[in-house]
Amino acid sequence: MEITQTTTATRNAPRATPQWAVDATDLHKGFGAVTAVDGVTLQVRPGEIVAFLGPNGAGKTTTIDMMLGLSQPDSGAVTVFGESPRAAIAHGLVSAVLQTGGLLKDITVRESLDLTASLFADTRPIAEVMQRAGISEIGDRLVGLCSGGQQQRLRFAMALLSDPGLLILDEPTTGMDVEGRRSFWNAIRADAARGRTVLFATHYLDEADEYADRIVLMSRGRIVADGTTAEIKNLVSGRIVHATLPGADPVAIAALPGVEDVETKGDRVAIHTKDSDAVARHLLTQTAARDLEITAQNLESVFLALTSEGDKS
CATH class of the missing domain: 3.30.70 (Alpha-Beta Plaits)
Incomplete structure (x- = not known):
């Protein structure tokens, strides 16, 4: 399934709000002779919407994998809300919408959410996450008959089930048409207005320009720029x-x-x-x-x- 983490009763226990939603320090990751991530340090405050940009091979997805605990850094450290990535996922604090995901094409949209919810000890109501993702009207539709944009909004609804503090989106609108992208981002923006932290990687620069509070630009495994859209644009004169x-x-x-x-x-x-x-x-x-x-x-x-x-x- 798209989301494989489980939650525990401690998820709802009172806890101090950490300074950083994401705190990555001097991350390095290589694959053989290839250096994918070369000294990345990044802090994301709770409630920020951060666009993660860079050309193919810049190291974005590898960095995201380390934030999600899917890959371990060769050196350096990363925490999510003060915990290790896997602990944060186990406590329901982080969810992801990835480029591709294990959607079962022969069951309905609502059945997909029911199945995902069964992996959690505590979830938001399915009707609520469907409404927030804009898929209430297609609950009885087979996933295989949904458009690419509808399937991606289903992934978004699945990610919202645990009510995470951090939502990570890796190229979430790849393959969508213009209307599908607009609809998807309207849903993301509305949810982010509730205070959720959002970090997204995208090749669509207009998405970063329109929806991000802050832009982090990677090239060859390193962060080469970090700031608001206006600050980033001012880095190049003329x-x-x-x-x-x-x-x-x-x-x-x-x-x-x-x-x-x-x-x-x-x-x-x-x-x-x-x-x-x-x-x-x-x-x-x-x-x-x-x-x-x-x-x-x-x-x-x-x-x-x-x-x-x-x-x-």
Whole structure:
């Protein structure tokens, strides 16, 4: 099943709120000659929504596996709410929605939740988690007949059964269409508003930009940036000048002082520059450019810049 942890009576016992929901210190993990995680230190406060970003092979999933107790670090340590990952899972403090999971296709959505609930000593009501995951209307549908988005929301409902303090999502919307992604994140956001800590890995940068309180960016097994979306964007200097310019000459534009990169798409041109005023002045006085806009760096350009720097280093 997607969730294999069990809870105990101690789950509901009063306990002091720890400073960190996740406290990882100097984690290292290798697989043969490959170093997957190289000195990761990360603290997540209770109630934060943190996006975990990085290209393929950056070490995100390996780090998450160590947070879930699915893999042991070669060195370093990680605790969840002050406990070892496995103890935290045993106490129902953490659940996960992974990229794939053992959904039984020949039983219904409600039967899947009934079966998962049987693994716990204490759970939230099934009707409640179905409502919070947005699947109340498909309870009698066979899992195999559900869309990819509906199956992922079922995994979300399964993860909510133990009422965890920390919810870890590893590429939760992979394979979903745009509407499915929006619906899934609306459900996640509504639940996070109740005070739950959420840590999610995603390749969709717009998801991180829209839903995360904080972004942690990994490259080659290391954290290369950590902060709010605004702070992350400020790590890369310069702005982007957008304009409509039929027949634009990218080579000539790239030769202007301060220009770092030029992208063209049809009649639109996007110019990454350290001197947006000078570029705008040139376009408006020396060319037929119109519909000119100047914007800050977006998360995609920062992501590419920082991960490229990691590759070079």
